[in-house]
Amino acid sequence: MPDEELAIALRAAQDGDARGFATLWRALHPNVLRYLRVLAGEHAEDAASETWLHVIRDLHRFSGDLGSFRGWLFRIARHRGIDEQRRSSRTRETAEPRAEAAPDAAAEAAQGASTAWAIGMIANLPRDQAEAVMLRVVAGLDVATTADILGKKPGAVRIATMRGLRRLATHPQIRTRQGV
Amino acid sequence: MHSLRALLRALRSRRHSRIGRDRADMIAASHPPGDDHPGLAALLEAARAPGTPEELAGEKEMLAAFAAHRKRAARSVRRRRTASLRAALVPVTSGLALLILAGTAVAARTGNLPEGAQQHAHRLFSALGVPAPGTGSPHPSSSTRPGPGPRPSLDVTALSWCEAWRGTPERSLSREDRRKLTDAAGGEEDIKDYCDRLHRSASPSSSPSPEPSESRSSSPSPSPTGTPSFTETPSEPAAPSPSGDQSLSTDRD
Numbered sequence: 238m239p240d241e242e243l244a245i246a247l248r249a250a251q252d253g254d255a256r257g258f259a260t261l262w263r264a265l266h267p268n269v270l271r272y273l274r275v276l277a278g279e280h281a282e283d284a285a286s287e288t289w290l291h292v293i294r295d296l297h298r299f300s301g302d303l304g305s306f307r308g309w310l311f312r313i314a315r316h317r318g319i320d321e322q323r324r325s326s327r328t329r330e331t332a333e334p335r336a337e338a339a340p341d342a343a344a345e346a347a348q349g350a351s352t353a354w355a356i357g358m359i360a361n362l363p364r365d366q367a368e369a370v371m372l373r374v375v376a377g378l379d380v381a382t383t384a385d386i387l388g389k390k391p392g393a394v395r396i397a398t399m400r401g402l403r404r405l406a407t408h409p410q411i412r413t414r415q416g417v
Numbered sequence: 418m419h420s421l422r423a424l425l426r427a428l429r430s431r432r433h434s435r436i437g438r439d440r441a442d443m444i445a446a447s448h449p450p451g452d453d454h455p456g457l458a459a460l461l462e463a464a465r466a467p468g469t470p471e472e473l474a475g476e477k478e479m480l481a482a483f484a485a486h487r488k489r490a491a492r493s494v495r496r497r498r499t500a501s502l503r504a505a506l507v508p509v510t511s512g513l514a515l516l517i518l519a520g521t522a523v524a525a526r527t528g529n530l531p532e533g534a535q536q537h538a539h540r541l542f543s544a545l546g547v548p549a550p551g552t553g554s555p556h557p558s559s560s561t562r563p564g565p566g567p568r569p570s571l572d573v574t575a576l577s578w579c580e581a582w583r584g585t586p587e588r589s590l591s592r593e594d595r596r597k598l599t600d601a602a603g604g605e606e607d608i609k610d611y612c613d614r615l616h617r618s619a620s621p622s623s624s625p626s627p628e629p630s631e632s633r634s635s636s637p638s639p640s641p642t643g644t645p646s647f648t649e650t651p652s653e654p655a656a657p658s659p660s661g662d663q664s665l666s667t668d669r670d
Binding site for chain 2: 250253270271282289294297351355359371374380395396399405406411413
């Protein structure tokens with residue numbers, strides 16, 4: 238989806254157009270969900286829903302271009318992801334294990350298996366590297382926006398991204414996997 | 418020797434393939450990592466792949482949430498609009514009402530209401546000094562009304578002249594003051610009349626007029642004092658009917 242079309246969809250959604258919002262959601266939701274998988278694991282779906290409900294609620298107040306909307310969206314996602322994580326760690330003893338928590342073999346067969354595998358690999362990185370790789374490489378945010386979201390200096394974000402990519406590149410499972 | 422060359426090549430290639438900060442920035446900006454990292458390239462490609470149907474399964478719910486919020490927002494905007502309109506109208510209306518009330522009160526107090534309304538106000542608020550219609554105001558401010566003769570305006574000074582004139586005629590009043598008094602009264606022979614009127618208006622309105630006979634005989638026009646109306650009021654409203662009538666009326670009801 239070209240950015241120009243997405244920018245038009247953003248304006249339309251702000252004016253209350255459901256089709257514009259649908260376009261925006263279809264284009265950006267997968268990456269929000271993947272980022273939240275890295276951040277909140279099995280609670281990613283809930284956190285993603287909360288993120289979009291927040292966006293729906295405050296969209297009329299948002300002013301900015303598509304780039305700043307991406308930044309806003311992922312900032313909300315990060316907050317919701319951390320909230321979900323905190324809540325789940327508080328209720329871990331009482332919570333029942335979710336049935337879809339371990340998709341392994343079944344998910345391998347399904348469409349997007351390689352995506353699930355890739356996200357799982359990134360999630361295994363140290364937290365700051367994993368977040369930096371997700372926001373910079375997968376979500377496509379620039380250094381300044383990522384640094385803003387993570388509350389870090391731009392230099393630190395660049396280093397975390399580099400270290401994460403380096404670690405992935407040298408990971409034995411990835412090195413032997415010649416495409417999927 | 419051969420093994421040493423291989424080791425050097427391996428070290429060099431390892432140095433080349435090592436991802437640096439700039440390289441990482443390029444990879445982040447959607448440039449493929451290159452042939453030296455096929456595994457990483459594949460991983461990032463998979464991580465950036467378009468959304469799967471599974472991931473996009475929640476579209477309907479999200480669109481429903483969007484529509485519901487739009488409806489709620491539209492309703493609250495309408496409510497906010499009416500609320501702001503109300504917020505603007507309430508002070509304006511109450512201010513106007515206050516103005517009208519205050520104006521009516523002042524008009525009633527000074528006796529400037531239309532006759533019927535003044536009568537009504539007088540009946541209701543006579544205790545607050547609302548005069549009956551036609552009697553004018555007990556205040557000197559109503560002196561603008563056209564009266565039959567010259568009306569007293571410099572109450573206190575004129576009153577002192579009158580006192581002096583009454584006490585020992587021709588004597589205690591200086592020539593200058595006497596001339597002024599004559600001017601104010603409108604003539605030498607009108608001084609007594611003038612002074613009488615002045616006296617009545619200066620004395621408390623609830624007290625009976627000191628010289629009713631004189632004032633009535635000398636000025637046929639309605640007297641500007643509020644005195645008569647105050648004494649008359651109790652009898653003015655529809656007199657309560659005798660007890661017999663009252664029981665009759667309750668029977669009728």
